[in-house]
Amino acid sequence: MSSLTRHLVAAIVAATLLFPPHVSPSPARLALVSEIRHWTSREYTRVVIDLEGEARYEANFLGADPVRNLPPRIFIDIQGADLRDEIVRHPREVHNGLLTRVRAGRFRAGVVRVVIDLERESGYRVFDLSDPSRIIVDIDGGSPGTGQGSPIPEPSGKIVVMLDPGHGGKDPGATGPTGLKEKDVVLTIGRMVREKLSRFPDFEVGMTRDTDVFIPLEERTAIANKAGADIFVSLHINASRDRKARGISTYVLSRASDREALELAARENGVTVQKLSEVKFIIDDLSTYGRKKESLKLAKTVNDAIVRNISSRHGPVHDLGLKQAPFYVLVGARMTAVLVETSFISNRSEESRLRSQEYLETIADSVVEAIRYYGENGALARAGM
Numbered sequence: 001m002s003s004l005t006r007h008l009v010a011a012i013v014a015a016t017l018l019f020p021p022h023v024s025p026s027p028a029r030l031a032l033v034s035e036i037r038h039w040t041s042r043e044y045t046r047v048v049i050d051l052e053g054e055a056r057y058e059a060n061f062l063g064a065d066p067v068r069n070l071p072p073r074i075f076i077d078i079q080g081a082d083l084r085d086e087i088v089r090h091p092r093e094v095h096n097g098l099l100t101r102v103r104a105g106r107f108r109a110g111v112v113r114v115v116i117d118l119e120r121e122s123g124y125r126v127f128d129l130s131d132p133s134r135i136i137v138d139i140d141g142g143s144p145g146t147g148q149g150s151p152i153p154e155p156s157g158k159i160v161v162m163l164d165p166g167h168g169g170k171d172p173g174a175t176g177p178t179g180l181k182e183k184d185v186v187l188t189i190g191r192m193v194r195e196k197l198s199r200f201p202d203f204e205v206g207m208t209r210d211t212d213v214f215i216p217l218e219e220r221t222a223i224a225n226k227a228g229a230d231i232f233v234s235l236h237i238n239a240s241r242d243r244k245a246r247g248i249s250t251y252v253l254s255r256a257s258d259r260e261a262l263e264l265a266a267r268e269n270g271v272t273v274q275k276l277s278e279v280k281f282i283i284d285d286l287s288t289y290g291r292k293k294e295s296l297k298l299a300k301t302v303n304d305a306i307v308r309n310i311s312s313r314h315g316p317v318h319d320l321g322l323k324q325a326p327f328y329v330l331v332g333a334r335m336t337a338v339l340v341e342t343s344f345i346s347n348r349s350e351e352s353r354l355r356s357q358e359y360l361e362t363i364a365d366s367v368v369e370a371i372r373y374y375g376e377n378g379a380l381a382r383a384g385m
């Protein structure tokens with residue numbers, strides 16, 4: 001292993017921790033590895049190992065072994081687990097220049113080993129999400145020399161924007177007092193933003209979903225990474241047990257800036273606050289992987305634009321400002337990434353605003369304005385990024 005690679009592996013190697021130590025799965029009830037999924041592009045692969053039940057795991061890296069003719073590989077041992085035979089029989093073939101395949105088997109009784117055969121040594125990180133349990137491996141072939149951790153997409157001449165309307169399908173998100181659903185509102189806003197932003201030739205706009213369909217959080221990030229997006233904007237509507245709560249806030253990935261932010265992220269992640277508190281130690285590491293400074297800049301620009309335009313077109317609005325929280329959908333994003341919580345659907349008067357097409361147009365106009373300002377003022381600094 002070259003010293004550069006060793007450094008890279010040491011720097012990027014993930015937490016091999018998983019489920020907290022006090023979770024000891026009963027030996028009688030093995031967690032089943034039910035599926036292995038992946039998304040891939042030339043410089044990036046995300047592998048997701050789906051588990052039915054919780055288990056401990058450990059991830060390790062092995063350099064190439066020329067004597068035994070073995071490639072460099074990442075292996076993950078999952079304790080107290082079994083797997084479907086179909087997965088043993090059919091390794092996932094990838095062959096994208098980063099890795100050849102993902103294979104799995106019963107390493108010994110009660111231990112499943114998942115092996116990722118690499119085509120070349122690359123940075124990688126491993127983390128886990130819960131409810132449902134899954135282990136995620138991001139393999140990054142992007143330019144390690146920049147020290148940025150953020151790879152440079154192919155220069156297409158366009159700024160690629162990935163819009164992510166939250167929730168969808170079986171997941172309605174938050175619901176208002178008169179039944180308005182977050183998933184429908186954010187889809188409408190997303191379509192409006194795409195329509196408006198696509199008029200500008202500098203921008204290429206994609207959406208993680210443009211129908212009422214459920215997409216797991218880790219897949220949304222993978223879609224943006226795979227597309228080589230420069231900007232990722234996840235669209236949400238806030239909610240609170242306190243029916244008086246109202247206002248606009250915009251988030252970047254980090255530890256929670258306050259209790260409300262933690263509770264919000266837990267709800268958006270579909271996990272308990274307790275579960276989310278247990279994983280926060282990996283978030284500092286993961287958030288530095290993305291473009292945090294750039295994300296803060298964009299988040300402030302988006303938030304200011306929404307607040308300014310709503311107050312001039314629709315009347316007073318509460319500015320909750322720029323915040324930070326461990327949103328799963330932002331974890332592993334390789335680009336400038338923000339999450340907007342635009343109004344409270346749980347607040348009667350804000351829910352009624354969200355039913356108005358003009359109000360949603362205002363939000364969409366503001367997101368477009370902010371992305372254009374950010375993109376065109378060199379904040380993206382394509383030349384030097």
Ligand SMILES: [Zn+2]
Pocket residue numbers: 166167173174182235236237268
């Ligand atoms: Zn949401």
